[in-house]
């Protein structure tokens with residue numbers, strides 16, 4: 131299975147195999163961004179502004195709110211969960227409740243708008 135990641139420097143999306151390979155997780159979309167970010171960090175040490183990855187303690191509630199505030203994040207989460215579901219990764223007891231929420235998401239027919247009918 132493949133996960134979509136976003137480069138914190140340029141915003142490009144790239145794909146990572148899941149579960150990921152051993153070693154440090156990939157953070158940048160390309161060698162170019164990785165090198166540029168490293169250059170920028172060095173420049174930042176001299177007073178310029180750089181994009182840096184700073185781990186911050188964030189509550190689950192804050193994570194959820196941040197995702198719900200972003201259509202892009204919601205799209206990624208929904209797509210990823212659908213892919214995991216299709217791959218049968220939500221069968222174990224830890225993920226059962228997620229699987230049942232997905233089953234509740236079955237689309238209902240939309241009410242049709244009709245002209246001359248208010």
Ligand SMILES: [Zn+2]
Pocket residue numbers: 137138139140141142158159160163
């Ligand atoms: Zn990039």
